[in-house]
Amino acid sequence: MTRGTAARGRRQRPANARAAADGMKLHRRVLRLDGRDHTVIGLRPGTAARFSTNLFHGTWHVLSDGHGARLLGRLLWGLAYQARPGTLIVIDRPFLTSTPFDADPADPIVLVPGWATPFGPDAAGDLKARLPLASAPDGTVRWRTHGLDRALDDIRAWFEADSPYWSPDRGGVERLRGLIVVRPQDRVTARTWAVLSGRMHAPRRHSRHAYLGPWNHGHTGEIQIFPDFRRKVSLARLARAQVLEGLRLEETQTPGLTLDALWAMDGALSGTDPRELPAGRRNELLGELRRVKGRLVRRGRRR
Template sequence: MKLHRRRLRLDGRDYTVVTLRPGTPSRFSTNFYHGTWHVLSDWGGARLLGRLLWGLAYQRVPGTVVLIDRPHLDTNPFDAEPADPIALVPALLTPFTHKAARDLRQRLPLRGAPDGTVRWHTHGLDTAVAAQRSQRDRPRGSWQAPWIRPRGFTERVDRIGGLVTLTATPDLLEEHAVDVSTLGDSAFHGMDYTELNWPNGEVQVFRDYRERVSAAAVARREILSEAEPAAEPAAEPAAERNAGAKAGTQAGAKALAKPESKARAKTGARAGTRAEANLEAEAGAGADANPRGPSRLDPYALNRLIWDRGTEVRRRRLPAQTSRPRTNA
């Protein structure tokens, strides 16, 4: 497998940034959901990601980083929000600081001719994948090597400097490479996943990944076209939105726990009731004047609407089923 290589100076250090070639057909996306960073793709993308992880485990050049960026990134297949670039980092070989990640993100997308081409060797991966698949067929209760908890740093999945980053030791890179390469073997309803540094990371694949990406983009356009132009919220990183929601919930709980807040709550409840009645009256009066939809959409409500509409879009695209005429026996 051939990849492109670029030499970049990031945070005062020299880095070798390895990227996919423009003609590579695999596509990826990312999103942050239930406190976990997800790398999303299909069966083919999982096989390619497995080879990238396996080859990275055997790299010997300090400062090597594998980067997945446009044109190999899609908007995510749930609510069509932009994906973050993905960085794969060998933990014992490359120090990848927040400053280095920010410097790299500011240079994206990387343009111009690469500094060279590298042959990405993945010898032994196919054998390891076959061995793992054979383990599933062994008799129940047969002996297996005990799992020993590793000590010290092993891996980390996080969003660093605008990049969704997987940093892992060579042993973990190999293990993840095998797990990712077998995604789809045990798919349930066209979906499969494997954990990375759980609960911080996960690789999730869909059989109809590209169809989901397309449907989500159509759904987002439809939902926003039904609302006023000001309905689309300002772009905000997924991690910050989740952190803000959690902080708001905790702050509200602490406020309710204070004794003096109970008296304020009674007064506020009466005022809130009057305010809600006024808002409902205004909404009713303006319903006929603005039949297109709400003037403001909460980001979480918007994402949920897009998710549901995307399901409808995929349903509409299904071929019509013709009923067979019944015949009397």
């Protein structure tokens, strides 16, 4: 990481917004967390990447597309060479979006070098209370990622030279005070996660994933990308809005969402002809509809 000059809130040029390259500019702030100063690195306005998070089968997922995965790889690779205590990276609004499954909101993401930055519940709580970071940054940095392009060009040679696959994965992902904390515990793990993320390119119809953390009846974290991530997010938002509106209309005895519309929305999300949805999937959707309605009723009782 190379220290830059004081920032003036300028947005990136359009050509730079899509860039995830060596030397990209990031914002730097100094925040007091848990009684100690921390250097908090963040994305600059105009950055095109978007991320989401969710918990599935006990694993915390960081969700994006191929561009987001490459950007995440850059951040992790640069973090691997971070020696300054108290440094961490935050991905928060406006770079977060809802999930592409059910349009649930995402949690802020924090990348923490476990060998250099202690980050416990008190620090996480202090940081969460400051988000989103609305104050002007203290400056910018050039995020240097020397060696990552060479590793991605010949991944096999890099793995054989650095032998990270033969080193234990020392890291994990957890939710801490409302933050998704991605924490490699050593530099080799950070570089390995960077390569696993940076190498992912989603094909036209399928997702790709990379596990984070050692296996212990499951992994604590996973990066998952989709080729049409933003389209899935938009469709999920539309489906959620229509389902909730249908439930509201149902409660007022007004004709609302039809089953045919529900099958059509699920087919649009999965790329399946609604007429070909299996009976089991239709039963799952009906069950989820009942659960959503139950949650809304319980929320209404608490108000």
